Amino acid sequence: MRHSCLFGLLLATTFCTGAAARDDAVVCANLNDVMAQPGAYLKTKFQFEARYVGLGEIYQPFFTVFDEFVHANFAAWDVRNDLRAPDQYAQKCSLLYIARRSGKQVESVFGLKKYQRFRATAVVQSIFAGHAFIEVIDVVPLDTHYSAEHHQRVAFGQTPPPKKPWRPWSSCSARAQAPAREQAVAATPAAAPRPERTALARAD
Numbered sequence: 001m002r003h004s005c006l007f008g009l010l011l012a013t014t015f016c017t018g019a020a021a022r023d024d025a026v027v028c029a030n031l032n033d034v035m036a037q038p039g040a041y042l043k044t045k046f047q048f049e050a051r052y053v054g055l056g057e058i059y060q061p062f063f064t065v066f067d068e069f070v071h072a073n074f075a076a077w078d079v080r081n082d083l084r085a086p087d088q089y090a091q092k093c094s095l096l097y098i099a100r101r102s103g104k105q106v107e108s109v110f111g112l113k114k115y116q117r118f119r120a121t122a123v124v125q126s127i128f129a130g131h132a133f134i135e136v137i138d139v140v141p142l143d144t145h146y147s148a149e150h151h152q153r154v155a156f157g158q159t160p161p162p163k164k165p166w167r168p169w170s171s172c173s174a175r176a177q178a179p180a181r182e183q184a185v186a187a188t189p190a191a192a193p194r195p196e197r198t199a200l201a202r203a204d
Helices: 002-024 031-036 086-090 104-110 148-155 170-187 199-203
Strands: 045-056 071-078 092-099 117-128 131-141
Touching (some): 092 104, 104 131
Antiparallel strands (some): 045 071, 045 117, 071 092
């Protein structure tokens, strides 16, 4: 009897440990695959890379767990999409949600530029009418030092524009040189005023 209890306790511990491991595991996935087979990712934590489209206003509070007062809605393209092709440009996931009180995470989403790449960790929380409603837990912006024009050119397979030289101290140098220029102007002797020739003097 004692051995049976120990075996049962060991089995329960193993089962709980395995369940915790599955809960903590993160699956690598593509956004297009998640949209095509949402049931395979339901309540499963996965990670994907995508390109940012923009904020949206799509909510189904009666059928999903997302509400506009609690979550921010946004859309993204799968990073593999060739945005030069009209069908792949139109193939975007518009059902991404992030908690408004997630601090830096929601700030990262609001700071993304269109076409910018980002890496996200998410969970399919609900499936309605065959569509996956995805909660984004973590967002890591990629290529943060490039401009919106650069993101657009890279997304459409074009050559990025040349970088402009960055001069962080140009304004400081200008302020430092300003007093020197003023002192130089003050030290220069003023030129003698030219005598004004009146009509009488010209007549002479």
